[in-house]
Amino acid sequence: MRRRSRSxxxxxxxxxLxxxxxxxxxxxxxxVGGMLLLAAAAVALVWANTPLRDAYDSVRDFHFGIEALGLDLSVAHWTADGLLAIFFFVAGAELKRELVVGELRHPGTAALPVIAAACGMAVPALLYGLVATSLGGTWNGWAVPxxxxxxxxxxxxxxxxxxLPSALRAFLLTLAVVDDLGAIIVIALFYTSTINLAALIGAVLGLVLFFHLHDRRRVHGWYWYLPLALAIWGLMYNSGVHATVAGVAMGLLLRVAKDGERGRRPAEQIAHLVRPVSAGVAVPLFALFAAGVSVTGDTLNDVVSEPEPLGVALGLAAGKVLGIFGGSYLAVRFTRARLSRDLAWADVIAVAxxxxxxxxxxxxxGELAYPNPTDLEHIKAAVLLGSLASALLACLLLRLRNTKYRRLYEEENRDDNADGIPDIYQHADSSPPQNAPRNTQQPDHPGHDDSGGPPAPITRRGR
Structure with missing residues (x-):
């Protein structure tokens, strides 16, 4: 019977809940971070397409840092290699939490979004390769889209x-988290040319110390970890491996099991504290100094006529939707799962x-794959064009379905008895949450597991 319910x-x-x-x-x-990101990208585009372009280049290329430690970097490099390490740290913490206590801890639940995300990475890369090589280009930018x-x-x-209903938002979040992991693996494996073995060993030893203090000794206090994190990041940068790998590695080492003294999950708590810095400071500043592309008729013509930029734009605008929707549909078809009765495949296409x-x-x-400034300018323009096309098409579909979404949103949030728990989770005749057994008690009550699914066996504690 259990096997049948899973199918x-x-x-x-x-x-x-x-x-x-x-x-x-x-x-x-x-x-909120997304709004700041949009604003930063807009400022960068305006700044780079006005007579103040020289000032933009001067600020972006200004160097500062400690040269003796190999850290005399430009502002652009500090934002790309330094601030984005914070972004990937949060991504690593979110992935660790999802794998241990979130929806991805159940193989059956994880299979569908992971297959969709994997196809959403593979198809754009293949589409890029087909377009670029068929027009005489190279595979250099296959990972960009x-x-x-x-x-x-x-x-x-x-x-x-x-x-947008919470299930679709969670699906989008899962796609992004898996994509981030895929991106960091690609960066580590394919965009590392030379290795400084001593620095790499030092970074690994720093990660071991980080794990020992955080997981084994349960040491609290940011003043222990911030200097250690900076040392790990500096060593990783000097090792030749992209410095953002240090961020995701530390995120994955965070403990998810509840703290015995405080009753909170450190990975969730730390991600909650660091996420505003990532979304509100790190990512917008990176966008400010990475999105400053000169938008002219010649630039746009190069995007649609040159093999690599065209491959990037089509990979984002067409490859993503084909990969995610195709992967989702095939996964549902061959695992005998069923799409939620509240949604339609058009909703999956819109999210894709x-x-x-x-x-x-x-x-x-793109910056790693195309060190030549002229090529990089065209690739950045292609990323902007492909992302803009995807956003406009998604907005069109989502607005057409917004009446349906509004009704689902109101049902999900209705709380007539004002007890802080939506009524839809308390109705005896409502369907159980996704993949939960029908005899599972409602979570988030005293004595029940708060991980969001079936209670974990006592012998299987999360880390």
Whole structure:
């Protein structure tokens, strides 16, 4: 009987209450960050296309730092290698939390969004290769259209004022988290040319010390970890491996099991504290000094006529939607899952189009793949064009479905008895949360597991 219930999983069904609250808290900050990201990108484009262009270049290329430590970097490099390490730290913490206590801890639940995300990375890369090589180009930028920018996507949602259901928002978040992990693996494996073994060993030893203090000794206090994190980051940068790898590695080492003294999950608490810095400072500043592209008729002509930029633009605008929708549909078809009765496949297409906004990480990979300034300018323009096309198409579909979304949003948030728990989670005749057994008690009550799914066995404690 249990095996049969698993074969009839609901894709994009209602989230368990604790998971819904976690997603809402995470996306609330990312939405504000997305608005700042949009503003920073707009400022960069205006700044780079006015007579003040020379001032923009001067600020972006200004160097400062400690030369003796190999850290005399330009402002652009500090934002790309330094501030984005904070972004990837939060991504690593979110992934660790999802794998241990979130929706991704159940293989059956994780399979569908992970397959969709994997196809959403593979198809854009393949489409880029087909377009670029068929027109005489190279495979150099195959990884550029792989990424999804969750902050930019949420900023777009805020601008068009859509009431996207929590299940679709969680799906978008999962796509972005898996994409971030894929991006950091690609950066570490394919964009590392030389290795300083001594520095790399030092960075690894620093990570071991970080794990020992945080997980084994349960040491509290930011004053222990901030200097250690800076040392790990500096060593990773000097090792030749991209410095953002240090951020995601530390995020993945955070402990998820509840703190015995405080009753909180350190990975959730730390991510909650650091996320505003990531979304509100790190990512917008990176956008400010990475999105300053000269937008002219010649630049746009180069995007649609040169093999590599055209491959990037089509990879984002077409490859993402084909990969995510195709992966989702095939996964549902061959796992005997069923799409939530409240949604339609058009909703999956809309979210897949929204995932084609690959701004932040796509620009980062573009800078690594194309060191030549002229080539990089065209690739950045392609990222902007592909992301803009994806955003406009997604907005069109989402606005057409917004009446349906508004009704679902109101049902999800109705709380007539004002007890802080939406009524839909208390009705005896309502369907159980996605993939939860029918005899599972409602979570978030005393004595129940608050991880959002079936209670974990006592012998299987999260780390």
């Amino acid at each position: 009839n999983r609901t894709f994009l069904g209602r989230l368990p 604790p998971e819904r609250r976690f997603v809402a808290d995470a996306l609330r900050t990312e939405t 792989m990424a999804t920018d969750i902050a930019f996507a949420l900023g777009v949602l805020a601008v068009i004022d859509t009431h 189009m929204l995932a084609g906004i690959g701004f932040t990480v796509s620009l980062l990979i």
